Amino acid sequence: xxxxxxxxxxxxxxxxxxxxxxxxxxxxxxxxxxxxxxxxxxxxxxxxxxxxxxxxxxxxxxxxxxxxxxxxxxxxxxxxxxxxxxxxxxxxxxxxxxxxxxxxxxxxxxxxxxxxxxxxxxxxxxxxxxxxxxxxxxxxxxxxxxxxxxxxxxxxxxxxxxxxxxxxxxxxxxxxxxxxxxxxxxxxxxxxxxxxxxx
Numbered sequence: 001x002x003x004x005x006x007x008x009x010x011x012x013x014x015x016x017x018x019x020x021x022x023x024x025x026x027x028x029x030x031x032x033x034x035x036x037x038x039x040x041x042x043x044x045x046x047x048x049x050x051x052x053x054x055x056x057x058x059x060x061x062x063x064x065x066x067x068x069x070x071x072x073x074x075x076x077x078x079x080x081x082x083x084x085x086x087x088x089x090x091x092x093x094x095x096x097x098x099x100x101x102x103x104x105x106x107x108x109x110x111x112x113x114x115x116x117x118x119x120x121x122x123x124x125x126x127x128x129x130x131x132x133x134x135x136x137x138x139x140x141x142x143x144x145x146x147x148x149x150x151x152x153x154x155x156x157x158x159x160x161x162x163x164x165x166x167x168x169x170x171x172x173x174x175x176x177x178x179x180x181x182x183x184x185x186x187x188x189x190x191x192x193x194x195x196x197x198x199x
Contacts (some may be wrong), residue, residue: 007160008080015161018074021067022168026176029060033121034183042122049122050114057117071150075159092094096152103145106134116142120187128187140181143173 009015020059032171033056033070078119110132112126134141154162 007081008164009078010019012074014070014077015165018067019073019168021025021070022165025060025067025170026172028063028096029056029118030179032056033118037121043092049119049124053114053117053119053122053124054135057137059120060117071090071165072153075154075157075162078159078161080158081160082158084155084160086158089158090156093152093154093156094146096155097116098146098152100145100150100152103134103138103141104149105157107142107145109133111142120184125187129184140173140177143177147173 032042036056037053040049042050042056046052062191110130111126113119114122115126116128119125134145138144147166150162150166150169154166
């Protein structure tokens with residue numbers, strides 16, 4: 001890690017922008033989703049929980065595009081690591097990118113748009129919690145798939161800055177999981193309970 005840090009200039013505005021977007025995105029969607037779950041103000045403003053969820057999903061997608069742009073710009077503005085700058089590492093990066101994309105896309109197809117973009121906070125629930133692939137292989141596959149994508153991208157660019165930023169992505173996602181997982185478990189337990197089915 002010390003060797004990696006020798007390649008990184010944390011005062012570079014592009015690096016700072018990458019850190020800010022990486023940390024802001026999950027904070028934003030969790031705060032907005034919890035606020036919606038408590039108040040239903042977005043659903044009322046859009047006159048539909050589905051339209052509100054689609055709108056939040058569109059904002060999250062745009063924020064993720066911005067995050068990926070900032071991540072890439074931070075990588076390209078800082079030095080490469082010579083020992084990573086070779087065809088074998090590049091191919092390994094491609095494999096990570098392929099695995100990550102598989103997890104992200106299969107998660108999206110299993111959950112659908114509303115399931116992916118916090119529909120449960122809008123009261124839009126599936127019949128039961130999804131347990132098919134990739135959820136039967138890995139908990140939170142979209143988060144870990146996204147992390148693998150960033151790691152693959154960093155390795156392909158032989159970028160110590162990218163590796164450090166990927167570690168920040170993973171850390172932020174771990175915090176988000178600790179915050180989100182109990183809520184998701186609770187709402188599906190409530191949905192499955194006999195008292196909920198009778199009401």
